[in-house]
Amino acid sequence: MTYRIDDLEIPQADPFRYDALERRPVVEFLTGLIKRLNGPFVLALDSPWGSGKTTLVRMLMEELKVKGFQCTYFNAWKVDYVTDPLVALVSSIDRICLGAEEASANFKERLKTVKRVTNLVAKRAVIAGAKALTLGALDVKEEIEAVASELAGDAVGDVVDAFNRESELLEKFRAELAAAVEQLPLADKEPHLVFFIDELDRCRPTFAIELLERIKHLFDIPNIIFVLSIDKQQMEASTGAVYGETINATEYLRRFIDLEYGLPTVNSKRYTENLLKRFGLDPVFAERKESEVAYDKKNFVEFFTLLANAMGLSLRARERCITRLRVVMDQTPANHYLDPILVALLIVLRSNKAELFNRVIRGEAPAETVMEFLASLPGGDELKTGRAAVAIHAFLLAADSNHERVRERESQLRQDAEDGKLPETLSRRAADILRLKQSITGGMRLEISLSVIAGKIDLAGMVRE
Numbered sequence: 001m002t003y004r005i006d007d008l009e010i011p012q013a014d015p016f017r018y019d020a021l022e023r024r025p026v027v028e029f030l031t032g033l034i035k036r037l038n039g040p041f042v043l044a045l046d047s048p049w050g051s052g053k054t055t056l057v058r059m060l061m062e063e064l065k066v067k068g069f070q071c072t073y074f075n076a077w078k079v080d081y082v083t084d085p086l087v088a089l090v091s092s093i094d095r096i097c098l099g100a101e102e103a104s105a106n107f108k109e110r111l112k113t114v115k116r117v118t119n120l121v122a123k124r125a126v127i128a129g130a131k132a133l134t135l136g137a138l139d140v141k142e143e144i145e146a147v148a149s150e151l152a153g154d155a156v157g158d159v160v161d162a163f164n165r166e167s168e169l170l171e172k173f174r175a176e177l178a179a180a181v182e183q184l185p186l187a188d189k190e191p192h193l194v195f196f197i198d199e200l201d202r203c204r205p206t207f208a209i210e211l212l213e214r215i216k217h218l219f220d221i222p223n224i225i226f227v228l229s230i231d232k233q234q235m236e237a238s239t240g241a242v243y244g245e246t247i248n249a250t251e252y253l254r255r256f257i258d259l260e261y262g263l264p265t266v267n268s269k270r271y272t273e274n275l276l277k278r279f280g281l282d283p284v285f286a287e288r289k290e291s292e293v294a295y296d297k298k299n300f301v302e303f304f305t306l307l308a309n310a311m312g313l314s315l316r317a318r319e320r321c322i323t324r325l326r327v328v329m330d331q332t333p334a335n336h337y338l339d340p341i342l343v344a345l346l347i348v349l350r351s352n353k354a355e356l357f358n359r360v361i362r363g364e365a366p367a368e369t370v371m372e373f374l375a376s377l378p379g380g381d382e383l384k385t386g387r388a389a390v391a392i393h394a395f396l397l398a399a400d401s402n403h404e405r406v407r408e409r410e411s412q413l414r415q416d417a418e419d420g421k422l423p424e425t426l427s428r429r430a431a432d433i434l435r436l437k438q439s440i441t442g443g444m445r446l447e448i449s450l451s452v453i454a455g456k457i458d459l460a461g462m463v464r465e
Contacts, residue, residue: 004323005278008055015062020274021052021266027060030261031067032224039192042215042226042256045463047263050316053229054198056263061196061229069190072096077199077212085211086218088113093180098282103186110180114279117173118168145238170218178221194225198312201231212293232260270307272314275322276301300325300340307348310379321347328456339448342395343457345370348452352458361454366405369397391431394436399448410434 011017016024034043047053061071072092079088094111098104181193201209215226236249243252276297278281285297291383304325324347332338346456349357349370356373359365371393374383400406416422416430439449 001217005275006318008058010055010062012062013066015059015066019059020272020277021271023052023056023059023266025201025249026264027063030060031063034064034069034192034194034227035067035190037225039194039223039225040220041224042228042258043261044230044232045263046230046232046260048233048314049201049234049283050148050314051263052266052315053263055392057196057198057227058230064194067190069192069194070096070098070184070187071194073195073196073198075198076189076208080203081121085207086118086214086216087122089195089211089219090118090213090411093177093193095410097361098183098187099187100187100246101368103183106186107180107183110176110183113176113275114173114180115364116237117169120169121173137139139445148259170443174221177224181221184223191223192225194227195219195224195228196227198229200228201238203214205236205241206233208238209242212253216256221369228257254354268309269301272301272305272320272322273409275319278440279321279322279326281326284334286330290335292333293338296338300338300344303388303392304344304348304383307344307374310374310377310383311348311352312377312379313348317351324350324457328453329454337448339395339453340452341391342399342453345395346408346453346457357454359448366402367393367409370396385425385429386429390432390436394433394440395448397433397437398440399450400446400452410437 009016016025030043030045032324032331037043045057057073064071072095074086074092076085081083082088090111094115096107098107101409122382130365163461181191184193185191200211203211219226232253235253239249239252240247249334259412284298288294288296304318304321311322325343328347329338346357346360349360353373356365356370360370371383371389374380374387374392377383383392397406413430413434417427419427422430432459
């Protein structure tokens with residue numbers, strides 16, 4: 001049983017093989033853009049957390065590799081325990097293997113100096129921080145000489161002098177890194193070194209800002225391009241956390257980012273269908289062949305997509321919702337009612353509006369309360385009128401355990417349907433809700449149990465949360 005899906009596979013030589021969400025045009029546009037850049041350049045790919053940036057970035061990186069670019073990638077969130085982001089940046093370069101023997105040897109030789117300077121700068125930061133914490137108790141000169149001795153053997157004095165002349169030291173860093181990058185064409189690579197930095201917006205604020213500052217001050221050299229995966233709104237919050245709320249975070253970040261590109265949203269319906277496939281639910285739905293349950297998949301996809309869009313759920317949040325659906329379906333035999341419209345509604349509410357979910361399950365929130373909430377959402381225009389609104393309203397009435405309240409509401413719907421003074425759209429909507437509600441609970445089926453559905457959904461929560 002699949003309750004958690006792995007990251008999408010991105011084959012090295014065929015990055016779009018599993019591109020079910022049609023990201024290829026965006027990736028090809030960005031590839032063309034990067035090919036036209038000379039560097040130094042910082043490109044920020046901006047979209048909210050959980051919106052699929054990592055998958056797109058991995059596709060872009062593999063596409064660039066196919067085109068002959070040397071790329072390096074690291075997940076900033078996984079390394080934000082490092083005191084100095086420079087260590088993580090240089091470490092990602094150190095893992096590069098150019099293949100061509102002479103170019104690779106020259107590249108590694110140039111990196112030796114880059115790594116020595118990185119070592120020195122990082123250790124000096126630790127010493128300075130320790131000195132501040134101990135109010136000067138450390139013998140800083142002694143510590144510096146110890147570090148210099150480690151790195152330079154007998155030439156202690158020369159290295160200590162260089163250490164104290166930081167601008168010269170860092171200029172050496174830039175010069176050697178530039179010389180290393182110049183080896184790329186000798187290895188039949190494009191002349192650009194492309195850094196991919198992912199999950200920057202999830203890092204500690206101080207780490208995220210220090211990383212941007214390192215990029216600006218130490219990697220501003222020819223033929224180096226950075227592609228940052230960010231949620232700009234979160235990055236602005238990180239800037240405020242470091243420098244205070246009065247800072248103009250938007251202007252501050254422009255010092256580091258040359259171009260921002262907002263990623264377009266994916267096709268929501270196709271994403272829902274793709275999630276069902278990856279969770280192994282297509283064959284489970286296919287087993288539901290009886291006439292009354294044969295359209296369960298179609299109805300779930302339609303209503304879940306509509307509700308998730310209305311509530312602005314991220315792609316990651318939608319994935320968690322389908323985890324719940326997976327468990328719900330495992331507990332629902334193929335010849336039993338799934339009630340996909342209700343399941344879609346309750347899963348979305350449970351994931352993003354738990355208080356209202358609980359009120360509905362306890363019978364405290366009538367159908368009208370839920371419909372008013374849905375209609376009030378920024379993306380809820382489609383839930384105010386029309387077929388979807390009628391269907392959700394009817395199912396909520398059919399599942400309401402307060403029978404007296406339901407009878408009163410049905411009586412009101414009949415009056416509205418027959419009231420010649422009401423606008424025709426309202427009277428028709430009332431008639432449609434009443435007709436569908438009666439159809440749902442007609443025949444041998446007398447009622448729907450919200451508590452049973454809710455129990456399956458909350459059990460699903462225990463699997464993942």
